[in-house]
Amino acid sequence: MARELAKQYDPKSVEDRIYGFWLKGKYFHAKCELNKPTYTIVIPPPNITGQLHMGHALDNTLQDILIRFKRMQGFDTLWLPGTDHASIATEAKIVEKMRQEGLTKEQIGREGFLTRAWDWKKQYGGRIIEQLKKMGSSCDWDRERFTMDEGCSKAVKEVFVKLYEKGLIYRGERIINWCPHCKTSISDAEVEYEEQAGHFWHLRYPFRDGSGYLELATTRPETLLGDTAVAVNPNDDRYRDLVGKTLILPLVHREIPVVADEYVEMDFGTGVVKITPAHDPNDFEVGLRHGLEVINVLTEDAKITADYPKYAGMDRYEARKAIVADLEAEGALVKTEEYSHNVGTCYRCGTTVEPRVSKQWFVKMKPLAEPAIEAVKNGETKFVPARFEKIYFHWLENIRDWCISRQLWWGHRIPAWYCADCGKITVSKEEAKVCAHCGSEKITQDPDTLDTWFSSALWPFSTLGWPEETEDFKHYYPTNTLVTGYDIIPFWVMRMMFSGIEQTGQVPFDTVLIHGLVRDSQGRKMSKSLGNGVDPLEVIDKYGADALRFSLATGNSPGNDMRYIDERVEASRNFANKLWNAARFILMNLHSEEVLPLDPAAFALEDKWILSKLNTLISGVTENLEKYELGMAIQKLYDFIWDVFCDWYIEICKSRLNGPDEQAANTARSVLIAVFTDILKLLHPFMPFITEEIWQSMPHEGEALMIAEWPKFAAEYEFAAEEADFEKLMAVIKAVRNRRAEMNVPPSKKAKVCIETKFPEVFAAGNAMICRLAYASEVEVGEQFESEGTVRVITDSAVVYMPMKELVDIEAELARLQKDLQKAENDKEFFERKLNNPGFVSKAPAAVVEQQRAQLDKALEKLAMLRAGIAEMEKMK
């Protein structure tokens, strides 16, 4: 007798033990088996500052399902894990912690800061990894990587130098997005726009020659200090004659020209725009076209520079107030309007971004974007669902050069040195000692680091050992599936695509599986500020990891957002418990730990039925998984396990298991084990812990369920006819139960069941089952029965009489039969109408027509039986 299981499934007593068992068996470890096809996933590396949230839980559940499925299918699978150094986020956290200690970066210096950062990484970097393990993630932990480890750093330098040498990385003075709080540049993708209430200040700038004023409007009067022109549209008749004239800038009293530029919209505002090239991206462009001076009026923390003593040291908003007041005093303020506009904010800290001109490193995007667009257009890489390709194309087609330098210390330092003698730049993979141009030793390395996403972009190949031609790289690259949320397509997916193509000549993955966001029960985004986040670890603690995984994988389609609803996890927990109890039932009824061989000659009708249904399940689930239809796969499993297997098959087996015929009981045992074992295998990718635990307790062959072979469709267990026959029995049982329930007959009150049918052998075979499931005292099958004093139910294959004299109310029975008759007549009419439609019969596929004809036949059968029954009853009245 196998191990006794507890009455309820207790995830806590199972999960850590099973995870340890898997680790001990090294089942997660990819062995580079050259004779097998490979299947590779690289994890989207969570930030070292991060804590597991529902997004990770979803992302990792999906990856684990895929990897476990492929592993069981016999692929050489690698799921490569790791973490991201998350330069800006991590640095911000460390700086904040230092602030609490009264320290600043400058005080402890770069070296001291980096020591702290690495300590931080050591302390917290492992936390999220441990949390991923709680989810059951079967990552190859022996291959765990970090974006700043030696190998990844080497790849970063390699790529930087290669792109620099190709002219695809350059350094230039451009207007970039600057975060005054993080004190670094950020890329376009890192700016989030939000609607903010503001003002529209109408100002007038006087002409130098005293010929009046030009009126314009601005939302940012403080940038007036840096105005170097005023622009109008060249086609604007109102202002055509004014182009080329000179204005006096209020407050500053600098002379600035009126220029003509297409950028100005004639019908917006007054059709006149002040131009501040240093603090507005559009103005910067205008400035370039007209050779305007760029005057920076703000410091790196967005305060007015010392060049304007009156306002120096004021931050942007103070300065705005002061300047508006002064403009008013000077008579330059015409009026103030309420105005709502979009303001760019830093995606990390939410501070309003300040466009700023500075010297930064950029990646030239056009030449890189084109092959990346092409690779998706020609299908080398596919998005699931395909609609996300549009987002991908949209980003790549409208892409601007990527600002990759960050004024941060935590990250990959830019491998560029500046020569104090010749002024040229030396870019090198190795630590440069002398200037590559003049040999001078007076060189200093660029203090900046690279955008975090620069290293993430290389993740699919840097983690496999590239630029070395390692075994792993040769064997596992390109990878197969990338699983991620739609929100990071522009940050990450796109950049991995062009980096992979440029560096390795191959797309980094063949499929991008996109999922949505996990929202709260009201559909709001989970966020720290709202405090509506649900901690996956708490959910695991309450319901178990399998229940959480099951909930996340069910009931939503790829790419769509989903809500986290506690009740759903509870339902998943109940499902786990159902499975657990099915296992308990089987175990209680076994006499040995042997796997009993199947003997098709001994199969009962129900055995053939369940095996046939199992076949359908195996094909369906496998196909769904291969097409990334995880939700549909799991729905099929749920229905099969609960409905087909537990509610019907197990119930039916009870007769044989408790009966006197030991051989029949053994047949039932053998089929129970066989079907249940396949169920465990099919369910394993979704609910790995409980299935492994049960499998280990059941008779089994092999070491572990997680490395067992994925079930295959078995042609020898195709029993279509038997399946249909069995369903005739089910129909009768359901009909009897239904009628009994309607009449409020308790299960304890058994009744004889007489079945009048054209399929006597089928119903004879189902005798025991009908007794058990239709609460029958005995079952008689025959051609004709005495109907007087009986309750009758009619299916499409049988008329069932139950002698229940005391309950029979002829009028009520008649009414019920009439109702059934009406329904059957409607059915008949429905199918007849269809089949009488010449268009349908001639154009619809034969199989569909056949199906409808069969339905009609069934309806006709039933109709005939109902009519006969009613006629008989009328006589009894």
Add this chain to the structure above:
RNA sequence: GAAGGCGUAGCUCAGUUGGUUAGAGUACCUGCUUGACAUGCAGGGGGUCGGUGGUUCAAGUCCACUCGUCUUCACCA
């Protein structure tokens, strides 16, 4: 301004290339201490798939228009 998602039972959502008279979970109602499971069993009520029009033998599924809702991108100072 542009692109896209969503709108199916009270609630949360499935519904694969158009093809049995639309499904699940949950909630609700009625029964049930049926020795795997009350985290259970049996039965039931409840949607015509936002609206209008079209294509088709056939539409929740395709097309057009429309209403509501959400998201992303862009943006006029």
